[in-house]
Amino acid sequence: MGAITGQQFLTRLRQNPPTLYIDGARVEDPTTHPATANMCRSLAGLYDLQHQPELRDLLTYEEGGERYATSFMVPRTREDLAKIGEAHRVRANYGLGFLGRAPDYMNANVMAAGVGAEYFNTCSASIPGDPKRDFAANMRRYYEFVRDNDLCLTHALTNPQVNRSKMASELPDPYIALGVVEEREEGIIVRGARMMATLPIADEILIFPSTVLKENADKSRYAMGFGLPTNTPGLSFQCREPIDVGRDPEDHPLSSRFDEQDAFVIFDDVLVPWERVFLLYDVELANKAYAGTDAVLHMAYQVVNLKIAKTEAFLGTAQSIVNAIGSGQFQHVQSKVAEIIIMLEIMKALEVAAREGATLNKYGVMTPARGPLDAARNYYPANHARLPELLQLLGASGIIMMPSKADREGPLGPQIAKFLQAGNASADDRLKLFRLAWDMAMSSFAGRQELYERFFFGDPVRMHSALYEVYDSREAVERIQAFLSRKDTPATEAGSGAEVAHA
Ligand SMILES: Cc1cc2nc3c(=O)[nH]c(=O)nc-3n(C[C@H](O)[C@H](O)[C@H](O)COP(=O)(O)OP(=O)(O)OC[C@H]3O[C@@H](n4cnc5c(N)ncnc54)[C@H](O)[C@@H]3O)c2cc1C
Numbered sequence: 054m055g056a057i058t059g060q061q062f063l064t065r066l067r068q069n070p071p072t073l074y075i076d077g078a079r080v081e082d083p084t085t086h087p088a089t090a091n092m093c094r095s096l097a098g099l100y101d102l103q104h105q106p107e108l109r110d111l112l113t114y115e116e117g118g119e120r121y122a123t124s125f126m127v128p129r130t131r132e133d134l135a136k137i138g139e140a141h142r143v144r145a146n147y148g149l150g151f152l153g154r155a156p157d158y159m160n161a162n163v164m165a166a167g168v169g170a171e172y173f174n175t176c177s178a179s180i181p182g183d184p185k186r187d188f189a190a191n192m193r194r195y196y197e198f199v200r201d202n203d204l205c206l207t208h209a210l211t212n213p214q215v216n217r218s219k220m221a222s223e224l225p226d227p228y229i230a231l232g233v234v235e236e237r238e239e240g241i242i243v244r245g246a247r248m249m250a251t252l253p254i255a256d257e258i259l260i261f262p263s264t265v266l267k268e269n270a271d272k273s274r275y276a277m278g279f280g281l282p283t284n285t286p287g288l289s290f291q292c293r294e295p296i297d298v299g300r301d302p303e304d305h306p307l308s309s310r311f312d313e314q315d316a317f318v319i320f321d322d323v324l325v326p327w328e329r330v331f332l333l334y335d336v337e338l339a340n341k342a343y344a345g346t347d348a349v350l351h352m353a354y355q356v357v358n359l360k361i362a363k364t365e366a367f368l369g370t371a372q373s374i375v376n377a378i379g380s381g382q383f384q385h386v387q388s389k390v391a392e393i394i395i396m397l398e399i400m401k402a403l404e405v406a407a408r409e410g411a412t413l414n415k416y417g418v419m420t421p422a423r424g425p426l427d428a429a430r431n432y433y434p435a436n437h438a439r440l441p442e443l444l445q446l447l448g449a450s451g452i453i454m455m456p457s458k459a460d461r462e463g464p465l466g467p468q469i470a471k472f473l474q475a476g477n478a479s480a481d482d483r484l485k486l487f488r489l490a491w492d493m494a495m496s497s498f499a500g501r502q503e504l505y506e507r508f509f510f511g512d513p514v515r516m517h518s519a520l521y522e523v524y525d526s527r528e529a530v531e532r533i534q535a536f537l538s539r540k541d542t543p544a545t546e547a548g549s550g551a552e553v554a555h556a
Contacts, residue, residue, distance in 0.1 A: 055119040057203040059097025071283030075292045088295035124160035125200040128419040141358035150363025154252040159206035161351040167196020169346030169416045178333040185327035192331045207255040209247035209318045232274040240326040253290040253316035276339035278332030279325045287323040290316035303458045308498035353426040364397040367440045377475035403429040437506040441494035
């Protein structure tokens with residue numbers, strides 16, 4: 054099938070709705086339910102982008118006579134990587150960078166895992182050559198299946214937040230955390246829950262462990278990797294309270310379009326067919342799955358491009374506010390906009406460094422450099438909160454005094470038009486702009502974004518530790534050691550001594 058259209062996405066979702074629960078009731082059709090319909094429409098728009106004549110060559114690629122979404126493309130050269138990065142950015146711009154889990158993210162994951170599928174055959178439970186239990190073959194087929202059908206994936210990595218001082222097996226019930234109950238002829242039975250899956254309005258869910266599984270006697274029960282349709286019997290998604298409250302997009306420009314939802318995922322003795330199992334019982338392999346296939350780097354490459362788009366959106370909005378209220382001559386205002394520019398340029402430079410420093414990995418995949426991507430995925434969560442703060446500081450009361458579209462069309466319309474006009478725009482245009490700033494910096498949509506940015510790639514504390522563990526600082530340490538042990542010749546014995554010092 055290859056790259057699908059928005060209509061195909063909506064039809065498929067309508068025919069195979071995920072088992073979503075919102076406000077105590079089952080969502081029968083997410084394409085029409087008030088809490089999810091707008092997001093479904095936005096996703097459909099994203100799928101349609103790849104068929105726009107001027108974007109088709111960038112957002113899709115050809116292989117074996119079929120056209121697929123570029124985010125599934127296996128990069129073999131730096132040029133391929135550049136095309137993938139540009140496609141990520143164009144698609145990110147569609148949601149102004151606020152769609153954290155557009156399908157590209159998981160596409161990058163399954164691409165890398167599919168091409169590096171041999172990794173999964175080192176799993177102790179894999180039976181190479183077996184029609185069902187050859188995990189490498191299963192992973193490879195899954196990548197092709199997802200790519201060929203242009204599926205939309207969600208994923209859930211972490212266990213419920215019951216008691217972080219205990220291991221999964223020590224909780225009041227051993228199946229609070231998702232675990233394997235038994236093996237059957239046709240597959241494995243899994244029971245338990247996962248804490249968070251953003252974008253549950255998806256065709257499939259991918260399950261892998263994210264946090265390093267602790268060593269303990271029954272540790273292997275919790276080590277697993279598999280993919281399932283989101284409407285699999287026994288699988289349900291408890292969604293959080295909707296942020297999209299059905300307001301006009303002019304009033305809620307982001308939340309009325311891009312509430313991607315986050316769901317708690319419950320597995321009530323779910324059968325995972327063997328063909329969908331990629332990893333089992335092997336703790337060490339599970340702990341290294343993302344690094345072992347380099348999937349983490351391809352996902353991080355999508356992320357760095359996405360965050361560039363988001364930072365550009367903040368810059369565009371901040372500068373538009375400054376232009377609207379004529380505050381650009383104040384030095385501290387310039388300085389605040391400059392902060393956004395610096396953040397943007399840092400992210401752009403990290404993207405270039407990751408791409409230019411890319412190398413072929415052992416699976417023949419052109420893989421972006423780890424150092425700049427690790428820097429980006431640690432830097433952005435630590436600094437993102439400053440972006441909405443800057444919009445608040447630049448917009449001040451303008452970000453709260455925003456009569457709605459209905460107000461502007463109501464009895465006070467003429468007064469609103471007079472008193473809330475901008476230095477360079479009508480009240481209508483000014484209020485549309487400030488409403489966007491509010492949705493970026495103040496609304497419940499913005500609040501959820503702030504939390505998302507802090508945690509979406511993992512706990513920042515543990516991410517710093519991981520960076521500390523993997524970063525190769527030996528050369529820097531050696532230089533310091535060499536400096537400390539350097540015996541400079543005293544000036545009286547060797548002229549000025551300057552040559553020695555600079556040698
Ligand atoms: C909006 C949002 C969307 C998300 N979307 C997804 C998604 O689509 N898929 C997905 O898989 N995940 C998703 N996540 C989850 C994300 O991966 C986790 O939030 C992140 O890994 C942190 O785990 P946690 O939330 O369970 O926090 P916890 O692990 O419960 O941590 C809570 C606090 O305790 C501290 N802490 C806990 N354990 C340790 C430890 N061992 N060492 C040091 N400090 C510790 C943490 O630093 C933190 O301060 C999402 C999260 C958010 C907020």
